[in-house]
Amino acid sequence: MPGMPRDPEDDEGKVVRPFAFFRAGARADARAAQRPILVFDGVYKYFREDQPTLKDVYLEVERGEFAFITGPSGAGKSTLLQLVYRKHTVDQGRILFCGRDIARLTDKSIPFLRRNLGIVFQDFKVIPHWTVFENVAVALEILAMPRRLVRSRVAEALERVGLAGRGQERTESLSGGEQQRVAVARAIVTEPALILADEPTGNLDPHLAIDILTLFEEINDTGTTVLFATHDHSLIASRDHRIISIDEGRVIEARTGLRSWGTTGVHAAVG
Amino acid sequence: MVARARRGLREELRLYLVAVTSLSVAFLCVGGALLATTNLSAAAERWGESGRLSVYLRDGARPEDVTQLRMVLEGLPEVASVQSLSSEDARGMFLEQSEVSSDLASLPAEVFPPSLEVAIAEGTPIQRVDAISERVGRFRAVSDVETYRSFFDRLGSLVTAGTNLAIVIGLLVLLCVFAVIGNTIRLAVARRRNEIEVMKLCGATDNFVRGPFVLEGTFQGAMSAVLAVLALGVLFTTVRGSIDASLAELMGTRAVFLPAWMLFAIIAAGAIAGAAGSALSLRRYLTV
Numbered sequence: 001m002p003g004m005p006r007d008p009e010d011d012e013g014k015v016v017r018p019f020a021f022f023r024a025g026a027r028a029d030a031r032a033a034q035r036p037i038l039v040f041d042g043v044y045k046y047f048r049e050d051q052p053t054l055k056d057v058y059l060e061v062e063r064g065e066f067a068f069i070t071g072p073s074g075a076g077k078s079t080l081l082q083l084v085y086r087k088h089t090v091d092q093g094r095i096l097f098c099g100r101d102i103a104r105l106t107d108k109s110i111p112f113l114r115r116n117l118g119i120v121f122q123d124f125k126v127i128p129h130w131t132v133f134e135n136v137a138v139a140l141e142i143l144a145m146p147r148r149l150v151r152s153r154v155a156e157a158l159e160r161v162g163l164a165g166r167g168q169e170r171t172e173s174l175s176g177g178e179q180q181r182v183a184v185a186r187a188i189v190t191e192p193a194l195i196l197a198d199e200p201t202g203n204l205d206p207h208l209a210i211d212i213l214t215l216f217e218e219i220n221d222t223g224t225t226v227l228f229a230t231h232d233h234s235l236i237a238s239r240d241h242r243i244i245s246i247d248e249g250r251v252i253e254a255r256t257g258l259r260s261w262g263t264t265g266v267h268a269a270v271g
Numbered sequence: 272m273v274a275r276a277r278r279g280l281r282e283e284l285r286l287y288l289v290a291v292t293s294l295s296v297a298f299l300c301v302g303g304a305l306l307a308t309t310n311l312s313a314a315a316e317r318w319g320e321s322g323r324l325s326v327y328l329r330d331g332a333r334p335e336d337v338t339q340l341r342m343v344l345e346g347l348p349e350v351a352s353v354q355s356l357s358s359e360d361a362r363g364m365f366l367e368q369s370e371v372s373s374d375l376a377s378l379p380a381e382v383f384p385p386s387l388e389v390a391i392a393e394g395t396p397i398q399r400v401d402a403i404s405e406r407v408g409r410f411r412a413v414s415d416v417e418t419y420r421s422f423f424d425r426l427g428s429l430v431t432a433g434t435n436l437a438i439v440i441g442l443l444v445l446l447c448v449f450a451v452i453g454n455t456i457r458l459a460v461a462r463r464r465n466e467i468e469v470m471k472l473c474g475a476t477d478n479f480v481r482g483p484f485v486l487e488g489t490f491q492g493a494m495s496a497v498l499a500v501l502a503l504g505v506l507f508t509t510v511r512g513s514i515d516a517s518l519a520e521l522m523g524t525r526a527v528f529l530p531a532w533m534l535f536a537i538i539a540a541g542a543i544a545g546a547a548g549s550a551l552s553l554r555r556y557l558t559v
Contacts, residue, residue: 085472108476115474127283127466139473186473 035099036060037194037225038084040251042093053079055190055249057093061227062192066220069229071246077229080246081196084227085117086110086198089185098193118187118195118224122202124179126171129259132158134186137221143190147209156215157189161215178209187263195219197228207233272479276486283459287487290455291495294448298499298541303443304437306503308527311430311529322391322400324407325417327384332412337387340410343387349399351390358383384414397423427528445544448495452488452548460556467556478556485549492545496538504528518530 028056040059046052053076072112080091082088083095083103090103102113102229126135136157158164161181168172171182180200187195197216213228213235220226230236236243245252276482280287328337338356344353356364397420404416460467470480480494482520511526529537 061506109478111471111474111475111479114472117474119472125465125469125472131541135469139472142470142475142479186469190473 003223016052021169024083033149035096037063037065037098038227039096040080040093041267043083043095043189044092045076045083046091047079052091053056054083054246057251059244059251061195061225062224064220064223065242066217066228067225067242067244068239069231069234069244069246070231073231075246076249077231077246078198081119081198084194085114086117095244102144103176111142115190116193118190118192120183120187120195120197120200122199123181124176126179126182127171128170130174131167131170132163132170132171132174132182132185132199135171135182135187136167139186139190140246153189154185157185160188161185177204177211180204180208180212184212184215184219188224192224193224194227195228199229199231201230201232207264210238272482276483276490279459279463279483279487280490283487286455286458286490290451291491291498293451293496294491295498295502297444297447297451298496298537299440299502299520301437302311302499302503302529302537304433304440305509305533308430308433308437309529309533310526311426311433314426322395323419324387324389324400324404326387326407326413327415327417328386328412329414330381330384332385334408335435336412339386340407340412344387344407345385348404349392349395349403351392353390354388356388358384358385361386373472374423441540444539448492448541448544449551452491452545453552455491456484456488456549457552459487462552464556480557481550481553483545484553488545488547488549489542490545492541492543492548493538494541495545496541498528498538500534512528512531517535 011271017032038061040057043054043057044052057080059137069080072075079088081092084097086102086105094101094103096102098116105113118202121248130138133154136154140153145153154167155164158167160183163178163181163185171179174182181205184200193249195216200216204212209232215240216226217230228241321427328448339351341355344350358380360379362378365383401420402417404418406440407413408416410539467480507526
């Protein structure tokens with residue numbers, strides 16, 4: 001694809017050691033800062049042999065961007081995100097995250113990829129019998145961060161999501177919106193480069209959905225890239241972010257939000 | 272990792288208590304088998320050390336030949352003592368030591384040959400005893416020499432069978448530990464699948480996830496073995512008084528408990544089996 005960033009290590013035929021530079025103490029590649037943070041390059045994903053879930057997906061996500069991923073149920077929104085955090089592997093094509101082909105990661109490298117991602121789900125995926133603090137701190141404990149630093153970072157994250165001082169409450173005692181805030185705090189506490197939100201407002205009422213969307217926008221304002229999958233048309237219509245629409249496995253892109261597009265075909269694709 | 276394992280044990284306390292109880296019973300079986308084998312082995316060793324020969328004399332053996340034979344025997348460094356037993360003495364001992372019917376009691380003294388009862392010094396190798404027996408058998412006054420070798424062979428076979436039985440029971444118990452701990456951990460994992468999924472999605476390595484579960488399995492295995500050893504100790508102390516007297520009369524030995532190294536080995540085997548059982552049962556849950 002013309003203009004696609006190229007992975008120099010691929011060209012040289014060397015063994016790719018993915019995400020080594022994300023590990024503590026390793027140096028970042030200065031050239032990586034010039035590239036889009038995420039690139040889909042001719043990606044195909046099949047769950048059934050005769051019917052690809054994703055077909056020939058080309059997509060670039062710039063650093064610091066906020067993008068909606070939308071489309072009808074079963075269109076492939078979640079699959080697109082799952083390929084990024086390597087729940088599944090692409091069948092064809094490649095996905096470059098910070099210039100590295102994540103499809104070629106070994107199983108042992110996947111945890112290091114995920115440590116650079118924040119993932120938020122529709123069903124929150126919080127542990128109900130753990131405290132709010134424990135639910136957020138787990139992401140830092142995985143990084144073997146010192147206890148004192150964990151405490152301060154968790155407190156900071158909880159403050160950002162509006163749950164300051166509630167660390168000792170059991171998560172099951174919180175409302176749905178608050179539980180999702182805990183999940184967001186867990187996603188941002190490690191200060192990841194990219195946040196993948198897979199229908200994070202799907203279980204929330206419209207008012208709370210706007211709150212959570214605003215929270216993601218605030219996180220995006222600090223420079224974190226956010227991919228926000230939703231099929232909620234009203235949510236998308238309320239903002240002017242880039243829209244990546246998927247239908248029958250194909251991507252129809254819109255560089256700006258619905259408000260700027262009036263009554264074009266993107267409306268139809270999204271709706 | 273220890274903190275997470277502690278939390279896991281606390282959260283699944285009831286489940287783990289059931290598993291530890293079942294495993295303790297299994298370990299008690301293996302401990303019991305080992306205890307029986309240890310005592311049999313001790314008796315065999317004790318009897319092997321206190322070897323003896325019965326040198327049966329021919330009817331009408333000349334007294335000077337018997338005296339010469341006795342002198343030769345007493346001159347051997349491996350012989351601790353030699354005692355002469357006449358036909359009358361042998362009959363008396365037979366009637367005293369055996370509960371016989373009146374028919375047998377009426378047997379004449381001639382049926383019991385006179386003998387020299389030879390006590391062999393402790394630590395004498397069995398080959399040397401055989402050599403002495405062979406040499407003594409060549410004397411004119413001797414009709415037969417009894418080394419009790421077949422009895423020791425049978426006792427040795429019994430100890431070997433007991434040891435093999437203990438090994439088989441031990442292997443079965445290890446399998447049982449594997450299965451019970453594996454299933455317990457599998458149950459705990461199924462209940463804590465969300466935790467594992469969350470940790471994996473946050474970038475936890477397999478070892479990070481596996482660590483606390485393996486620790487929990489190790490603890491379960493070791494704790495079960497410790498409880499079994501304690502129970503075995505209590506049982507042994509309780510019944511020792513009543514079996515000691517019988518054992519001393521029957522076999523000339525006292526009941527002994529398992530040596531310290533064997534107790535540690537049982538506990539270590541429990542811990543290792545617990546760790547391995549956990550690690551194996553977790554494998555398929557780690558793919559997220």
